Each structure stands twice: as structure tokens, then as C-alpha cells.
Amino acid sequence: MKMKNTASDNLKTREKILSAAVDVFVKHGFNNTTIREICQEAGVNVAAVNYHFGGKDNLYVAVCKHVLGLSGNVELRGFDIDQTAPPEEQLRLFIRSLLFAILDHKKPSHEGRIMAWEMVHPTGSLDTIIKDMIRPRHEQLCAIVGALLGPGADVPLIKSTVFSIVGQCIHYRHGRPVITQLHPKQKYDPDAIEKLAEHITRFSLGGIKALAREIEE
Amino acid sequence: MKMKNTASDNLKTREKILSAAVDVFVKHGFNNTTIREICQEAGVNVAAVNYHFGGKDNLYVAVCKHVLGLSGNVELRGFDIDQTAPPEEQLRLFIRSLLFAILDHKKPSHEGRIMAWEMVHPTGSLDTIIKDMIRPRHEQLCAIVGALLGPGADVPLIKSTVFSIVGQCIHYRHGRPVITQLHPKQKYDPDAIEKLAEHITRFSLGGIKALAREIEE
Amino acid sequence: MKMKNTASDNLKTREKILSAAVDVFVKHGFNNTTIREICQEAGVNVAAVNYHFGGKDNLYVAVCKHVLGLSGNVELRGFDIDQTAPPEEQLRLFIRSLLFAILDHKKPSHEGRIMAWEMVHPTGSLDTIIKDMIRPRHEQLCAIVGALLGPGADVPLIKSTVFSIVGQCIHYRHGRPVITQLHPKQKYDPDAIEKLAEHITRFSLGGIKALAREIEE
Amino acid sequence: MKMKNTASDNLKTREKILSAAVDVFVKHGFNNTTIREICQEAGVNVAAVNYHFGGKDNLYVAVCKHVLGLSGNVELRGFDIDQTAPPEEQLRLFIRSLLFAILDHKKPSHEGRIMAWEMVHPTGSLDTIIKDMIRPRHEQLCAIVGALLGPGADVPLIKSTVFSIVGQCIHYRHGRPVITQLHPKQKYDPDAIEKLAEHITRFSLGGIKALAREIEE
DNA sequence: AATGAATGAGCCTTCATTCAT
DNA sequence: GATGAATGAAGGCTCATTCAT
Numbered sequence: 039m040k041m042k043n044t045a046s047d048n049l050k051t052r053e054k055i056l057s058a059a060v061d062v063f064v065k066h067g068f069n070n071t072t073i074r075e076i077c078q079e080a081g082v083n084v085a086a087v088n089y090h091f092g093g094k095d096n097l098y099v100a101v102c103k104h105v106l107g108l109s110g111n112v113e114l115r116g117f118d119i120d121q122t123a124p125p126e127e128q129l130r131l132f133i134r135s136l137l138f139a140i141l142d143h144k145k146p147s148h149e150g151r152i153m154a155w156e157m158v159h160p161t162g163s164l165d166t167i168i169k170d171m172i173r174p175r176h177e178q179l180c181a182i183v184g185a186l187l188g189p190g191a192d193v194p195l196i197k198s199t200v201f202s203i204v205g206q207c208i209h210y211r212h213g214r215p216v217i218t219q220l221h222p223k224q225k226y227d228p229d230a231i232e233k234l235a236e237h238i239t240r241f242s243l244g245g246i247k248a249l250a251r252e253i254e255e
Numbered sequence: 256m257k258m259k260n261t262a263s264d265n266l267k268t269r270e271k272i273l274s275a276a277v278d279v280f281v282k283h284g285f286n287n288t289t290i291r292e293i294c295q296e297a298g299v300n301v302a303a304v305n306y307h308f309g310g311k312d313n314l315y316v317a318v319c320k321h322v323l324g325l326s327g328n329v330e331l332r333g334f335d336i337d338q339t340a341p342p343e344e345q346l347r348l349f350i351r352s353l354l355f356a357i358l359d360h361k362k363p364s365h366e367g368r369i370m371a372w373e374m375v376h377p378t379g380s381l382d383t384i385i386k387d388m389i390r391p392r393h394e395q396l397c398a399i400v401g402a403l404l405g406p407g408a409d410v411p412l413i414k415s416t417v418f419s420i421v422g423q424c425i426h427y428r429h430g431r432p433v434i435t436q437l438h439p440k441q442k443y444d445p446d447a448i449e450k451l452a453e454h455i456t457r458f459s460l461g462g463i464k465a466l467a468r469e470i471e472e
Numbered sequence: 473m474k475m476k477n478t479a480s481d482n483l484k485t486r487e488k489i490l491s492a493a494v495d496v497f498v499k500h501g502f503n504n505t506t507i508r509e510i511c512q513e514a515g516v517n518v519a520a521v522n523y524h525f526g527g528k529d530n531l532y533v534a535v536c537k538h539v540l541g542l543s544g545n546v547e548l549r550g551f552d553i554d555q556t557a558p559p560e561e562q563l564r565l566f567i568r569s570l571l572f573a574i575l576d577h578k579k580p581s582h583e584g585r586i587m588a589w590e591m592v593h594p595t596g597s598l599d600t601i602i603k604d605m606i607r608p609r610h611e612q613l614c615a616i617v618g619a620l621l622g623p624g625a626d627v628p629l630i631k632s633t634v635f636s637i638v639g640q641c642i643h644y645r646h647g648r649p650v651i652t653q654l655h656p657k658q659k660y661d662p663d664a665i666e667k668l669a670e671h672i673t674r675f676s677l678g679g680i681k682a683l684a685r686e687i688e689e
Numbered sequence: 690m691k692m693k694n695t696a697s698d699n700l701k702t703r704e705k706i707l708s709a710a711v712d713v714f715v716k717h718g719f720n721n722t723t724i725r726e727i728c729q730e731a732g733v734n735v736a737a738v739n740y741h742f743g744g745k746d747n748l749y750v751a752v753c754k755h756v757l758g759l760s761g762n763v764e765l766r767g768f769d770i771d772q773t774a775p776p777e778e779q780l781r782l783f784i785r786s787l788l789f790a791i792l793d794h795k796k797p798s799h800e801g802r803i804m805a806w807e808m809v810h811p812t813g814s815l816d817t818i819i820k821d822m823i824r825p826r827h828e829q830l831c832a833i834v835g836a837l838l839g840p841g842a843d844v845p846l847i848k849s850t851v852f853s854i855v856g857q858c859i860h861y862r863h864g865r866p867v868i869t870q871l872h873p874k875q876k877y878d879p880d881a882i883e884k885l886a887e888h889i890t891r892f893s894l895g896g897i898k899a900l901a902r903e904i905e906e
Numbered sequence: 907a908a909t910g911a912a913t914g915a916g917c918c919t920t921c922a923t924t925c926a927t
Numbered sequence: 928g929a930t931g932a933a934t935g936a937a938g939g940c941t942c943a944t945t946c947a948t
Contacts, residue, residue: 703932734935735934
């Protein structure tokens with residue numbers, strides 16, 4: 039009565055769930071996601087999630103790992119930035135990369151979205167994962183900012199400055215509903231993101247330079 | 256069997272609910288809050304919420320209004336800043352006020368927390384309230400930034416700059432769990448907040464000045 | 473702070489509830505009526521019902537008594553029909569009276585509606601009331617039918633015939649939603665009811681005559 | 690702790706619910722039925738109703754369809770009456786069939802009961818079902834009555850007459866509690882129903898003949 | 907006499923999970 | 928490996944009633 043699943047179906051139930059789960063978790067966050075919606079989108083039975091992943095919590099962990107590329111394959115050592123470029127240019131590239139990662143120019147980068155959710159309601163059991171994802175980029179930016187601030191800058195100052203830069207970027211994701219109200223013309227297409235990146239870069243370079251001058255004095 | 260209600264109990268069921276609701280909503284957000292938890296914390300019957308507020312949704316609205324001080328009394332025209340001060344000083348005061356409002360120096364100011372929740376999953380029915388709370392401060396900061404950037408600055412530039420400033424501040428609330436991982440020494444007591452405010456102010460003034468110079472050229 | 477109720481308000485809270493209760497019970501039946509709706513329509517507090525009547529059940533009993541005129545005053549010996557008229561005419565008048573009572577020519581006669589509700593889901597504690605209301609009319613119609621059928625008719629035959637007549641009438645209340653679907657042109661204004669009465673009378677007289685002939689043979 | 694389900698249990702949860710639902714809905718009507726009572730009687734979990742039927746409303750629809758035999762199979766073109774018989778005989782058979790359908794000779798035919806409930810508080814979403822069930826029989830009776838009244842009868846007259854006939858029958862269901870009070874000896878076993886059918890047939894034929902005579906004149 | 911406030915029981919529904927095949 | 932069926936625990940809400948004034 040029931041056809042034997044083909045290899046492409048059979049071996050991929052797990053992947054189908056994972057793929058659907060990424061979409062749904064990214065869209066609704068952990069708490070507001072139901073296992074049923076995921077399974078429906080994946081076209082599989084509700085019980086499959088528990089069978090393959092052992093529950094909603096574990097599925098979420100798997101989704102995070104998957105999305106962060108920690109599923110086994112890629113290296114995730116921060117953005118791909120030419121380290122021989124001058125630090126100003128590196129900062130520009132970092133900001134640009136972060137914004138694009140976070141703001142969905144087309145479809146991809148669920149990464150930023152999951153990150154955003156985790157920031158607001160951390161699932162707790164995921165601290166390590168979060169750290170693994172974010173810390174490399176944090177260190178990367180610390181290096182760039184350190185170079186720009188000069189040797190007189192101590193670690194707390196560097197970190198505060200890094201947070202200032204990251205905060206500007208992240209705000210366009212977290213605060214999007216509010217920004218939409220306050221500045222309806224703000225777009226998020228690739229061109230608009232480029233302009234955003236340029237603005238944040240200029241603003242941040244100005245800020246960094248000012249801090250650097252204060253250190254010297 | 257039932258004790259005569261004391262004055263502090265009496266007439267205050269509504270307030271007890273409201274107070275408990277603030278705590279719980281702030282802690283868990285709207286979706287993950289149960290009216291049962293609220294009522295248990297308030298020591299009242301579950302049905303009391305519906306009696307006094309007409310349902311979970313309305314209770315949330317009431318909590319927002321309460322927390323925003325829109326419950327009828329106070330003026331909400333932005334932070335209380337001396338408008339005769341030089342704009343640099345006004346900026347410093349604004350940032351300081353925003354950080355304190357957002358970061359809980361002692362107990363109070365659930366305001367920022369609710370704001371944060373709303374930003375991440377807006378309840379929709381509250382757009383107006385959110386706007387009423389945020390817009391005045393937004394306008395206030397726009398004026399300050401406008402003065403600092405000079406007459407050559409157009410509105411989009413001003414707004415982008417405002418978002419850069421606000422983003423830095425807000426990040427310390429939204430990104431707190433992450434920041435705690437990356438910079439464990441970061442504290443949030445009044446002194447630490449003062450230092451944070453000082454840093455963000457310097458950074459931002461540097462950024463603004465850089466932008467202003469670019470305009471002139 | 474609160475004005476002293478005027479006599480017309482004061483002495484009439486009970487009546488206001490009763491009046492509102494009649495409307496609401498008639499509209500929704502016992503089970504689907506809420507005490508709140510009644511009190512809202514009456515403009516009184518919910519607790520008033522329990523105070524004045526001791527609960528929903530008792531209020532319903534009171535409503536029935538009120539509606540049936542058993543509240544102390546009127547005589548309820550069946551419809552007001554000229555007993556000197558020929559039985560054919562008496563039958564015509566009875567049917568006409570019943571239809572008007574049951575079908576709301578303008579506003580009044582909640583009586584029929586309550587009767588209808590009771591027939592479908594009897595509240596149990598009200599058997600006697602129902603009987604008191606219905607039996608007199610039943611006896612009245614039995615007499616008329618007995619006269620028409622002639623002395624050869626036994627009681628069961630008379631009763632069956634009475635039920636046949638009453639059933640035709642009642643159907644226009646109970647079956648109204650269905651009738652509306654099957655015969656959308658059917659109206660219920662006084663003229664239409666007159667015609668209905670005429671039809672049922674003719675039909676029933678025909679039926680009775682046929683039965684009478686069978687008895688004779 | 691949990692017994693292996695027997696074949697009669699297994700695969701039949703849906704049927705058990707349906708069966709219990711028929712009983713309970715028939716007994717209490719839609720509004721006063723709780724899915725808890727149904728599930729308790731069926732010996733299943735409350736959630737099973739939602740799983741199998743998707744909610745109370747849909748369960749009710751399913752019950753109606755089930756009870757009306759519309760569950761997919763049978764033809765429902767009215768009662769099974771020999772159309773070659775003389776119309777008087779057809780009328781007799783129709784009335785007999787309707788009474789048996791409505792009055793439960795032994796257990797079955799919840800049909801009439803559900804119909805009765807629908808007439809008094811229609812669930813609205815069921816208009817079509819109601820129509821599908823009732824209309825065919827209505828048309829069937831219209832044809833019979835039309836033949837008896839002769840070619841001079843217009844549609845409104847036919848329908849009124851049909852309602853007169855149906856009303857007599859239905860009264861024995863709707864008005865049963867009242868009838869029981871007024872005529873305690875009335876029984877509802879098959880024999881009694883046969884006699885009832887005979888009486889209503891004679892009465893109605895008498896009525897129809899009278900109407901037919903009036904048309905001719 | 908009358909009321910606003912408060913209560914506890916109960917209802918329908920949803921959800922993550924487990925069971926039996 | 929995979930699934931349809933079934934479960935129990937909440938969750939938000941409504942209601943008739945009672946409490947204290």
C-alpha cells in the first residue's frame with residue numbers, strides 16, 4: 039500500500055526536518071515554534087522529530103549547529119577578510135560582512151537570525167555554541183580595532199569599542215520594527231545595506247580616531 | 256477560615272496583578288508568560304485577570320502603559336535634558352539617561368526590558384504605544400544630533416546617526432547574554448553604566464564630528 | 473458619591489431583572505443564557521440575581537411564573553373563546569389564538585416561546601408549571617374536538633386529534649428555521665398568521681370530519 | 690500496566706468517539722454537551738477528539754453526517770416508497786416511515802433527535818446538511834400531496850399542507866415531555882407508532898380531501 | 907438593598923511526547 | 928526507519944456563585 043521510499047526520500051528525512059526546522063525556528067524563534075509546523079513543512083510525521091533528534095530541544099541544538107556550519111565541515115573563523123589590507127579597510131569589510139550576514143540580502147544567512155534570537159532569549163543549553171559562533175568574529179574585530187586604536191589601548195577599551203560597532207549593526211536587526219516606524223524609507227536591499235555599511239564605517243572610524251587621540255594625550 | 260483582608264490587600268488586587276505581571280512579562284516576554292504564573296505570584300485567582308483586565312492581551316497592554324508611565328500622569332516628552340546646554344553635553348545626558356533607563360541600575364525601569372521584548376516580537380496591537388514611548392525620545396535625539404552635524408545634514412543622515420547611537424546603547428540590553436560571555440568583567444552597576452555612557456558619548460561625538468567634516472568638504 | 477436610587481429605580485430592581493430575563497431566556501433558552509447578559513440588559517449588578525432570586529435556576533422559575541401570568545393575578549383558563557359559538561368556529565378561534573400566541577405578531581407572548589423551549593429541553597423542576605399553563609388549553613381544545621367528533625369518540629382518539637391540531641401549529645415555531653429554508657416566502661406577520669390559521673382550520677376540520685364519519689360507520 | 694488493545698478496541702477509537710458522541714449530542718444537544726463527557730463515555734482521552742475530528746464543531750458535523758447516513762455511502766432520496774402505489778397509500782407509508790425514523794422504536798434513528806435539536810437551535814454551519822437531509826423528503830411529500838390535492842393546487846397550498854402533515858408527526862418528538870403529561874398512556878413502541886401513523890394518515894387524508902373539494906368549487 | 911470584587915470549577919484547545927505497529 | 932494514533936499536561940477563558948462592604 040505504501041511505496042518504499044526512494045533513496046532520495048529515505049536518506050533525507052532527517053535533512054528535510056533539519057531544513058524545515060531552520061526556516062521555522064528562524065522565523066518564529068524557539069518558543070513560538072511548534073514541532074507540528076516544522077513537520078508539516080517538511081512533509082514528515084510529527085513523531086519523526088523525536089525519533090531523529092530526541093525532542094524539540096535537541097532539534098534546536100542541531101539546527102544551531104547546522105546553521106553555524108559546525109555540523110562538521112566548514113571552518114568558521116570569522117569573516118573572510120584580507121588581513122593584509124589596511125585596518126580601516128578591514129573594518130569596512132567586517133561591518134559590510136556582518137550587515138549582510140544579519141540582514142538577509144536575499145535568502146541566506148539564517149545565522150544572523152538565530153544569533154539574534156539567542157541574544158534575546160538564550161536557550162541556555164547553547165552557550166557554548168553561541169560562543170563558538172560569535173567569539174571568532176569578536177576576536178577578529180578586536181584585532182582590527184586594536185590596530186586602529188594603537189598600542190595604548192587596553193582590552194576593556196577595545197571591547198567597548200567593538201561592542202559599539204557591533205551594536206550599531208545589530209540594531210538594524212533587533213530594532214527593525216521600531217526603525218521601520220521611525221524611518222519608513224529605510225530599505226534593506228543590497229544597495230541600502232552597502233550604504234548602511236558605509237555610514238557605520240565612517241561613523242565608527244571617526245569614533246575610533248577620537249578615542250585614539252584621547253589615548254595619546 | 257479566611258482572614259479579613261488588610262488594607263494592603265484590600266483594594267489592591269488589581270495592583271498586585273499589575274505588579275506581578277510586570278515582573279513576569281519582563282522576565283519571559285509575552286508569549287512565554289502564563290497568566291497562571293502571574294496570578295500565583297500575585298496570590299490571586301486566575302479569573303481575576305480576566306475580571307480586572309479582560310484577558311491576557313489587555314493585561315499586557317496595561318502593563319506596557321503602566322511601565323511607560325502612560326497610565327495617565329507623567330509627561331513623556333523625552334528625557335529631562337537641559338536644552339540650553341551645549342549639544343555635546345546634551346548628547347552626553349541623553350546617552351546617560353537612555354543607558355540608565357535600559358539597564359536597571361537597581362530594580363526599576365522595566366521600561367527598557369519591555370521595549371526590548373517589543374522590538375523582538377512586537378505584539379502588534381501596541382504599535383501606537385511603542386511609538387508614543389519611543390518617538391519623543393527619537394525626535395529629541397534627532398534635534399541634538401542635527402545641531403551637532405550642522406545645517407548641511409539631511410534627515411536620512413541624521414536618522415542613521417541617531418540609530419548608530421541608540422544601537423550602541425541598546426546592544427547592552429539585547430546583547431547582554433553574549434556580552435557577558437565575551438567580556439565577563441563588564442558590570443552594570445551605576446558606576447559601570449556611567450563609564451559606559453562616557454565611552455559611548457566619546458565614541459559617538461568622534462563619529463559625528465567625522466561625519467560633519469565630510470559634509471563640509 | 474452614589475445617588476440615592478429613586479423609588480422607581482429602587483423598588484424595581486427585581487422587576488428590571490425579571491423583565492430582562494424574560495427577553496434573554498426567550499431568545500436563547502435556559503442553557504445558553506448567561507446571568508451576565510441578563511444583568512447587563514437590566515443594568516444591574518450580577519450579584520443581584522443571586523440576591524433577589526437565589527440563582528439562575530430560581531430566576532428561570534420566576535420567569536416562567538411571570539410569563540405564564542401565574543405570578544398571582546390573571547386567570548389562565550385557556551383562550552378567551554365564545555363558548556356559545558358553534559364548535560367549528562370555536563376551533564377556528566382556538567387555532568388562531570394559539571398561532572398568534574406562539575408566533576409573535578408584534579412583540580408580546582413570550583409565553584409560547586418559553587413553552588417551546590420547555591418542550592425541547594425541559595428544566596425538570598418545572599413540570600407543574602408547564603402543566604398548569606398548557607393543560608387548561610388542552611382541556612379546552614379537547615372539549616371542542618369532542619364536540620366535533622361526536623359522542624362516539626373515546627378519549628384517546630380525542631387526544632390524538634388534539635395533538636394533530638396542536639402539532640400543526642407548534643411546527644411553525646419549532647420548525648421555523650427549517651420551514652424558512654423550504655418555503656422562503658412564508659411570512660409571519662398578522663396577515664400571514666391569519667391565513668395560516670385559516671388553512672390549519674380547514675385542514676383540521678376536514679380531518680375531524682373524516683374521523684367522525686369513520687366512527688359512525 | 691496498559692493492556693494490549695484488543696481488536697475491538699484497536700483501530701476503533703474514532704468509531705468509539707463517534708458512537709459516544711451520537712448518544713451524548715442526542716441527549717444534551719450541542720451546547721450542553723462537553724467533549725469530556727463524550728470522551729469519558731468512549732473511554733478515550735479528551736485530546737483524541739481534536740486529533741480525529743479537529744474540534745467539537747467538526748465532531749458535531751461528523752455526528753450529523755454519520756447519523757444521516759451521509760457518511761459517503763447510501764442514497765438519501767427520501768424514504769423508500771413504492772411510487773406505483775396509489776397516493777393515499779404513499780402518504781400512509783411516508784407518515785409511517787417518518788414516525789419510525791423520528792420516534793426510536795428500539796434504539797436507532799438518532800436522526801430525528803438530531804433533526805429536532807437542529808430545528809430549535811440550528812448550529813448554522815449545518816444548513817446545507819440539514820437541507821440535504823430534509824429537502825429530499827420534503828419534495829417527496831410535496832409530490833404525494835400534490836397528487837392528492839389535484840392539479841388545481843398551487844405550490845403554497847401544497848407546502849402548507851405538507852407542513853401540516855409533518856407538524857403532526859414531529860410534535861410527537863418535540864412535544865413528547867408535554868404529551869407525556871397530558872396523555873400518560875401514550876406509548877412509543879412499534880405497535881403504538883403504527884397506530885399513531887394510522888391516525889395521522891386518516892386525519893390528514895380527511896384534511897386533504899376537504900382542501901381538494903374547496904379547490905374544485 | 908445592592909454592589910464591586912473575588913473565586914473555583916469547568917470548558918475547549920494546543921502541544922510535545924510516547925506507544926504500537 | 929518511520930508512522931498514525933493516543934496521551935497527559937497546561938493554557939486562556941467563561942460562568943455561576945459567594946464575599947465583604
